[in-house]
Amino acid sequence: MELMNxxxxxxxxxxxxxxxxxxxxxxxxxxxxELVGLLVPLAKRELRPPLRIDLRHISSPSTSPIYQLNRPSEIxxxxxxxxxxxxxxxMLEMxxxxxxxxxxxxILKDGPHAPATPWHQDVAYDTGPSDPRGGLTVWVPLDAADRVTGxxxxxxxxxxxGLVRHLTAEATKVRYIADDTMPSSTVHETTSRPGDLCIHWRTTVHGSAEVRGSHSRLAWSLGFELRP
Structure with a gap:
């Protein structure tokens, strides 16, 4: 308990x-x-191919897709x-x-060579956030996620x-930061395993690496809004 605190x-x-x-x-x-037992069967049943996000037009050429299923907790x-x-x-309360x-x-990145997710802010997808930071995203990897697996x-x-200017890919509605408004900052590449958490403000600029080789990477993303 002391270590977790x-x-x-x-x-x-x-x-x-x-x-x-x-x-x-x-x-x-x-x-x-328990979480894997709930989400992996859902991914196998729902994620191929209902909601496909093809990023080939804004990232390196790839024949492998990214799939996204919104609101699995309602399903x-x-x-x-x-x-x-x-x-x-x-943990958020603590x-x-x-x-x-x-x-x-x-979100499933289905290898081989699933493309990188472009730099973006989650708040760019929100409408009228009540907090200037746009709330929080908690990202939960269900597979290893590193430089090889995205x-x-x-x-x-x-x-x-704050919110910077994004462009929208018309075919997929994916949003990504325009080159002329890209913040200048140090890039931090993360490595995570099942059981780890990544938490960021919805105004934090982030993306994810290309999947190299035949790996696939499944992750669960949760959005939270701050209470006044």
């Missing part, structure tokens, strides 16, 4: 200072197994009753982040710039 204290400091934080071994193994209500979901809520759950998405990458301190 220290982890959460460090995470809260990183989130405030740099706009993101990563917490290793945040979710117990039993809760991870299977047991997801919000899972131990992992409760752990995430509890980090003194008073917020409520808004929505979630299940790990998250952040622009350090980019949450301080």
């Amino acid at each position: 220290q982890k959460l204290q460090n995470a809260a400091c990183s989130l405030d200072r740099h706009g993101y934080c990563c917490i290793n071994a945040a979710i117990p193994h039993t809760a991870v197994r 299977n209500p047991h997801i919000k009753a899972s131990a992992a979901f409760q752990e995430i809520r509890n 980090m003194h982040l008073s917020c409520h759950f808004v929505s979630d998405a299940l 790990g998250l990458r952040y622009l350090v301190d980019s949450h301080r710039d």
